[in-house]
Structures are given as structure tokens and as C-alpha cells.
Amino acid sequence: MEITRRGFVKLTGLGAASIALSQLGFDLGPAKAYAAGLKIKGAKEVISICPFCAVCCHFIAHVKDGKVINTEGDPGYPISEGALCAKGASMLPMINSDHRLLKPLYRAPYSDRWEEKSWDWMLTRLAQRMKDTRDNDFKRYNDKGETVNRVNSMFHLGSSQMDNEECAVVHQAMRALGIVHFDHQARI
Ligand code: SF4
Numbered sequence: 001m002e003i004t005r006r007g008f009v010k011l012t013g014l015g016a017a018s019i020a021l022s023q024l025g026f027d028l029g030p031a032k033a034y035a036a037g038l039k040i041k042g043a044k045e046v047i048s049i050c051p052f053c054a055v056c057c058h059f060i061a062h063v064k065d066g067k068v069i070n071t072e073g074d075p076g077y078p079i080s081e082g083a084l085c086a087k088g089a090s091m092l093p094m095i096n097s098d099h100r101l102l103k104p105l106y107r108a109p110y111s112d113r114w115e116e117k118s119w120d121w122m123l124t125r126l127a128q129r130m131k132d133t134r135d136n137d138f139k140r141y142n143d144k145g146e147t148v149n150r151v152n153s154m155f156h157l158g159s160s161q162m163d164n165e166e167c168a169v170v171h172q173a174m175r176a177l178g179i180v181h182f183d184h185q186a187r188i
Pocket of ligand 1 (some may be wrong): 033051056057083085086089
């Protein structure tokens with residue numbers, strides 16, 4: 001009996017069953033030939049995380065010659081069990097897009113062009129701007145003389161890629177700066 005390509009795909013997770021089938025006289029030749037021609041043959045499998053929402057679905061990235069050549073849901077991830085929504089399923093073109101930014105870009109005040117900057121430069125700049133804003137706008141008391149210790153001009157947006165413990169640490173750091181305005185990327 002011949003096994004079709006569709007039939008083989010159903011059977012790929014059942015190695016033991018395949019051996020049993022071959023012992024029962026099934027012809028696995030076409031299926032083996034199909035597997036040998038798969039574009040992911042010889043690729044390294046890397047587990048990664050979809051960045052688009054708080055579900056954080058895992059996906060498998062197949063990497064060959066330093067390039068991601070295929071992405072698919074990770075059946076071992078217990079939350080989504082290999083499923084991806086439309087955003088997660090479109091991971092591959094996003095990873096390889098020519099429009100994807102790989103380095104920080106900075107546009108100076110009143111400039112009409114973006115400049116490429118190093119991460120060190122950018123993080124130093126961000127830290128300096130945060131400190132300047134806090135130094136200028138920190139209010140120890142409100143108009144009634146009550147202690148508030150806050151900065152109304154700063155806002156923090158959380159990331160869906162942080163777990164509960166990381167969120168707790170970042171939240172405390174932002175509170176220590178006096179930031180009282182928060183939201184979360186996964187909520188908007
Ligand atoms: S695949 Fe969809 S549901 Fe899963 S993390 Fe990405 S955006 Fe969220």
C-alpha cells in the first residue's frame with residue numbers, strides 16, 4: 001500500500017507507528033523520499049516566542065546558513081499546543097522583511113531624517129532624558145500640601161514579553177521614579 005504525502009504528514013509524529021507499518025508491509029518509500037526533500041532538512045530548530053501579545057506562544061524557527069527559513073507553532077508549548085493566530089503565523093516574512101529595524105534610529109529635534117545609533121548611545125540618551133524629566137517635574141506635594149511624590153509627565157508601557165516577576169520588578173522601579181501612569185502593550 002502506498003502512503004500519500006498528506007498521510008505521511010499525519011504520521012510524522014508517530015515514528016513507532018511508521019516502523020510498525022513498514023513491518024506490516026506498507027510501502028514507506030514515497031514518504032521517505034518526501035521527507036528527504038523537505039526544505040527544513042538539516043536546519044537547526046530553535047524555540048522562540050511570538051512578540052505580539054501576552055499569550056507568548058512559542059514557535060519553532062528552522063535556521064539554516066544563519067537564516068530563518070521556516071517558522072511553525074511549537075506543539076510542546078502547553079498554552080497554545082502548537083497553534084498560532086494570524087499574527088504569529090505570519091512570523092517568517094516579518095523576520096526576513098527588508099523593512100525590519102535591526103538598529104536603533106534617532107531623529108533629533110527639528111530634524112527631518114533618522115540617524116542610526118548604537119544601543120549604548122540610545123540607552124544613555126534615554127536614561128538622561130528620564131532623569132532630566134524627573135528632575136524638572138517631580139512633585140513632592142500636591143496643591144493641598146499632601147505628600148504625593150509623583151511625576152505626572154512620564155508614562156510607562158509594559159511589555160507582553162515580561163513574566164509576572166519581571167513586571168513586578170519594573171513596576172517597583174517605575175514607582176521609585178514617581179511614575180503613576182501605566183498601561184500594558186498587551187491590553188491596548
Ligand atoms: S500567535 Fe497570536 S495569540 Fe499567540 S502570542 Fe502571537 S499574537 Fe498572541
